[in-house]
Amino acid sequence: MILLNKKKFLNIVVDFSFQMRPEANIMYFKLNRKFVMRLSRYFLPLMKETPADAQIISHRLMHRAGLIHKTSAGIYSWLPLGLRVLENIERIVREEQDRIGNHYIKMSTIQPADLWIESGRYDAYGKEMLRIKDRHDRDFLYGPTNEEQVTDIVRTHLKSYKDLPLNLYQIQWKFRDEIRPRFGVMRGREFLMKDGYSFDVDFESAKKTYQSIFQSYLRTFRRLGLTAIPVQADSGAIGGNMSHEFQILAETGESTVYYDKRYEELANSANIDFDELSSLYAVESEKHDPATCPIPEDQLLVKKGIEVGHIFYFGTKYSEVMGLKVTGSDGKPFHPEMGSYGIGVSRLVGAIIEASHDDKGIVWPEAVAPFKVMIIDLVNSDDATMSMGCQLHKALISMGIDVLYDDRNERPGVKFATADLIGIPYHVIVGKRSTETGLVELKHRKTGQVQEMTLDHIIEKFNKDKS
Known part of the structure; x- marks a missing residue:
């Protein structure tokens, strides 16, 4: 048996999980109770229309954001x-x-x-x-x-x-x-x-x-x-x-x-x-x-x-x-x-x-949010942007931060709408321009504030947040 130290194991896991091949399933690698997750393989059944009995905003948004499934009147299954x-x-x-x-x-x-x-x-x-x-x-x-x-x-x-x-x-x-x-x-x-x-x-x-x-x-x-x-x-x-x-x-x-x-x-x-x-x-x-x-x-x-x-x-x-x-x-x-x-x-x-x-969706307080950060890859078919997004994802996961990586083959508008709907507190947007300038956009969901930052600065920010 070959024993790997935790850091080396983490690197292997994260590198493997982002091999964008059909045979690379969604990766649930449990590391300090944190998970590596790609949205393209995540069970998130978003809804455009909500049930007729959804009278209040939380009921409507919980259905639209794929949080629950109605089993019977007043009885729900909880989705991931x-x-x-x-x-x-x-x-x-x-x-x-x-x-x-x-x-x-x-x-x-x-x-x-x-x-x-x-x-x-x-x-x-x-x-x-x-x-x-x-x-x-x-x-x-x-x-x-x-x-x-x-x-x-x-x-x-x-x-x-x-x-x-x-x-x-x-x-x-x-x-x-x-x-x-x-x-x-x-x-x-x-x-x-x-x-x-x-x-x-x-x-x-x-x-x-x-x-x-x-x-x-x-x-x-x-x-x-x-x-x-x-x-x-x-x-x-x-x-x-x-x-x-x-x-x-x-x-x-x-x-x-x-x-x-x-x-x-x-x-x-x-x-x-x-x-x-x-x-x-x-x-x-x-x-x-x-x-x-x-x-x-x-x-x-x-x-x-x-x-x-x-x-x-x-x-x-x-x-x-x-x-x-x-x-x-x-x-x-x-x-x-x-x-x-x-x-x-x-x-x-x-x-x-x-x-x-x-009016765009849920705004989770950080303490209860399902993920703290959502990385949005605007050109996920591009090797350079994918590499940049994966590098950040790997760093954040190693810090013990829950991250959801939007690697879906969807238009940017669809990805932005999803991120706002499900209410993840921070959105990191990686696009073609990011690979040219070395800067990504960091959006705070609650305030709507957007900053251009290097990957190092984003990592530094979340390190400070932890302390």
């Missing part, structure tokens, strides 16, 4: 480009949960009905719950949420107050049988959700956990390129008396949010103060009364929002009814205080598009 975005969002959510010491688990999607009968929610939840029977005629359900299941896990394995606080979370597919699913992934029946659950010894400890997760949510949405407003919320079917909804601001949002303008400044500060933020005025339209609004009109902002997260504190609601007890420091058993914390991971894909698009 969309899946990359979904996984980037999931990664950021996980990083922020792990940062505050929460433990990642994966609970089953199918749950025994007995747990929900025990909590009293089996009949109360309604027709949104998909109920099924197995071959032994036992009742099960496809989980819409996991309070019962996680309580069962903890009551089985936790015995002492010394094991608390405990925070468990998962990112798992859910199903809720919406009567009228609409707006694509924004209001679907099957969806990917981060749901977390906390267990604490008393109210004060539970409040600290709630505050910690509140702050982590604001950091998460900020990393996703979003401005999130936490508004006081009802607890709904889950129950509880301390609850916030996180509304991200988007001109096409379905909710109207009234809030103190200091929110945006404080939520984006380095140190998020829970007490200060939670004391500010922020409500949805149905709870806003101009006559009783506690802040002056010149300090009140009114914007559209999309709910992407919801957190609840519900005390001993589930630990009592399901018999979860642990032994306290005094030797007596007690019911732990609990909370529930959700983020709509798949919903966030649509919400980000609603908040970040223009």
Whole structure:
């Protein structure tokens, strides 16, 4: 066996992947979780026409840009480009949960009905719950949420107050049988959700956990390129008396949010103060009364929002009814205080598009973009331009940057339109003139700014961005 060092292996892989021969398939060479990809061999089913039921911009653009495929009403398959975005969002959510010491688990999607009968929610939840029977005629359900299941896990394995606080979370597919699913992934029946659950010894400890997760949510949405407003919320079917909804601001949002303008400044500060933020005025339209609004009109902002997260504190609601007890420091058993914390991971894909698009297509924030750079070869049949494009591609891949190379035999206008539609943050345009002058064009998708730069300067720029 011949062993190659990583750098030499990378050079061989990238050189081979750009041999433009029919037998050279699309290359998925996994190197530090990065991939070498040519658009001519990438599964990207772009659409000129969108389905008639695509009523909002994110639904239309997700179809047109080849992110999803409709399987059934409110149920979608995620195609390669969309899946990359979904996984980037999931990664950021996980990083922020792990940062505050929460433990990642994966609970089953199918749950025994007995747990929900025990909590009293089996009949109360309604027709949104998909109920099924197995071959032994036992009742099960496809989980819409996991309070019962996680309580069962903890009551089985936790015995002492010394094991608390405990925070468990998962990112798992859910199903809720919406009567009228609409707006694509924004209001679907099957969806990917981060749901977390906390267990604490008393109210004060539970409040600290709630505050910690509140702050982590604001950091998460900020990393996703979003401005999130936490508004006081009802607890709904889950129950509880301390609850916030996180509304991200988007001109096409379905909710109207009234809030103190200091929110945006404080939520984006380095140190998020829970007490200060939670004391500010922020409500949805149905709870806003101009006559009783506690802040002056010149300090009140009114914007559209999309709910992407919801957190609840519900005390001993589930630990009592399901018999979860642990032994306290005094030797007596007690019911732990609990909370529930959700983020709509798949919903966030649509919400980000609603908040970040223009008349040409999607404008992805860099943190979630499926690729950071798209190289557009304007004369891909020309050896010189191909060599220049491949040289840049090779350098960027070696730096750990995700790159999509448009080597298709298409007109420049088609390539520009594709790049704008799918929303890659940076476009590097290599043409005949580039081989003569040594300069390529670097376009920033969000601002539209175009600069002429040498390959060395482009590499230097992205190196600085990484640091």
